[in-house]
Amino acid sequence: MLIKTYGGAVQGIEAITITAEVNVSGGNNYSIVGLPDSAVRESYKRIDTALRNKGLHMPRRGILVNLAPADIRKEGSAYDLCIATGILAASGQMKAEEVHKYMIMGELSLDGGLQPVKGLLPIAIQARKEGFKGFILPKQNVREAAIVNGLEIYGAANLVEVFRFFNGEESLEPSGMNTREVFFSGINRYEQDFSDVKGQENVKRSLEIAAAGGHNIILIGPPGAGKTMLAKRLPTILPPLTLNEALETTKIHSVAGKLSASDALLTARPFRSPHHTISDAALVGGGGAPQPGEISLAHNGVLFLDELPEFKRAVLEVLRQPLEERKVTISRSKFSVNYPASFMLVASMNPCPCGYYNHPSKECECPPGSVKKYLNRISGPLLDRIDIHVEVTPVAFSELAGTRTSEKSEQVRERVVTAREVQRARFREREGIYANAQVPSRDVREICRIGSTGQSLLKTAMERLNLSARAYDRILKVSRTIADLAGSPEIHTEHLAEAIHFRSLDREAWK
Structure with a gap:
């Protein structure tokens, strides 16, 4: 007897439907075809033992499982x-009338229990798109998939619950949630706040512009100046995620297996801080089975x-x-995947190996030329993609001990x-551009227009501060943002002057 059940496979952050033809x-052989990997081929042993331990049996006849499409x-x-x-239905142990209406996914333990799996959110979205009635999955993954409205989500603890559900002996309670309610109840909730930082008003201003x-x-800046503390608070001043952004971000974390059983929808902007020993594959994504x-x-x-500078050059x-394309493509011999x-x-970085170059009270102990060598660990093309350079100085004791409250x-x-x-x-007619930092070079002069006074100021600054030519476009983009913060349709000289101030640590100036 032939029975078709349905699951899903993830490619990038999108899913495709997989048909398991059982x-x-x-005969007496068990075969599984359709480009299965080792874990899929090993499913026979898990299924056989799980069925036995739950009082069911694996048919001692020929079983052929085809996972279609076979080229994926x-x-x-x-x-x-x-x-x-599929095996239970095809062997007549379980009713098969309703099986085709559900997407079914989950890893079996030897005792018949269900273990959580990753990447179920994009599969649930695909199931709704293709008109499936429901999605049966491990209980631990219920909150992840339940944010998909219009699809019945059934969480099962073990194989027997699924068996009895299709036989009509026991009902599974569908899980659901109000996605918008979950989203709006969680946005803008952060443990940190800008008001925690004493002093550093200049750096706070630069982060606001960024x-x-x-x-x-x-x-x-030197160690202990507050660079990490300030960086961790940047997400708290970014615009709240939109619902579409939240769904897209949650899909990525679902595919990577980063969602816990209590997670539903990510409502806070992610903040990732990898250690400097990270590999290029872990940073960009990759592996034999590519992951974000x-x-x-x-x-x-x-x-x-x-x-x-402590990160490997590669x-x-x-x-x-x-940084330019805002997406990454991971290619393998037979396929490629795209991740946003x-x-x-x-x-953040220290100004030199000892950390005290330009420190107001401590002397730098580095030998001559070490500052230049240290900064040269960062290539010019990468530095070219960083718009704002800020020097962070230590906070004075009077500010640390003061009672003055900062902006929240x-x-x-x-x-x-x-x-x-x-x-x-401004960019409503330009697809893919939503912020000043994304303006392509060909459009900078049109969008970031400055008068003759501004041109004169910019020329003088580049000559006196020995700024590189690549700093020109960056200064214009940052000055456009400063003007937007000030509510000004035009870029004035004070906006340019502030943008120039935030390029004073350009690479050539430090040389």
């Missing part, structure tokens, strides 16, 4: 429940690289293309959101 006939590689243990259901225009930023890397996990949020260089990677890069993140975020609305209106 045929039980004469099937990976992992998530097909166990789908195949086991958030308003989507600019990448690097903080340079840190830059994709930071999609719609912040990627923070602490102690930037690791930093792979950032260059994703639209993130803000925030980097909520107040700063209001100004950032207002500036982003201005940019959204």
Whole structure:
């Protein structure tokens, strides 16, 4: 008897439907075809033992399982429940009338229990798109899939519950949630706040500008100056995620297996801070079965690289293309996958190996030439993609001990959101551009127009500060953002002057 059950496979962050065709006939062999990997082929042992331990039996006849389409590689243990259901139905142990109406996924334990699997959110979205009535999956994955409205989500603890459900002996309670209610109840909830930081008003201002225009930023300063503390609070002043952004971000984390059983919808912008020993594959994504890397996990949020010169040169260089294209393509001999990677890069570094170059009270102990050598660990093309350079100085004791209260993140975020609305209106006819930092070079002169006074100021600054030519476009983009924050349709000289101030740590100036 031939029975078809349905599961899903993830490619990138999208899913495709997989049909498990189970045929039980004469013979005594078990075969599984359709490009299964080792974990899928091993499903026979798990299914056989699970059935025995739950009082069911594996047919001692010829069983052929075809996972279609056969030209797509099937990976992992998530097909166990789908195949086991097909075997039970094809062998006549279970009613088969309703099986085709459900997507079925889950890993089987030897005792018949169901273990959670990753990547079920995009599969649930695909199931709704293709008109399935429901989705049967492990209980631990219920909250992840329940944010998909219009699809009945059934969480099962073990194989017997699924068996009795299709036989009509026991009902599974569908799980669901109000996606919008979950989303709006969780946005803008952060443990940190900008008001936690004493002093550093200049750096706070630079982070506000970076958030308003989507600019990448690097903080340079001695140990203990507050670089990491400030960077961790950047997500708190970014505009709240939209519902579509939240769904897309949650899909990436679902595919990567980063969602816990209590997670439903990610409502806060991600903040990823990988250690400097990370490999290029872990940062960008990859592996034999490609998985999202840190830059994709930071999609719609912040990627923070602490102690930037300590990262391997090859690791930093792979950032260059994703920073420009805001996506990453991972190619293998037979296929390629795309992962979104639209993130803000925030980097921090010491000014020299000992950390005290330009320190107001401590002497630098580095030998001559070491500062230049240390900075040269960061390539010019990568530095070219960082719009704002800020020097972070230690906070004075009077500010640390003072009782003066700083602005809360909520107040700063209001100004950032207002500036982003201005940019959204400006770029409404330009597909793929939503912030000033994304303006291509060919359009910079048109969007960031300055008068003769501004041109004169910019020329003088570039000559006196020995700024590189690549700083020109960056200064114009940042000055456009500063003007947006000020509610000015035109870029004035004071906006340019502030943008120039935030390029004073350009590479050539430090040489």
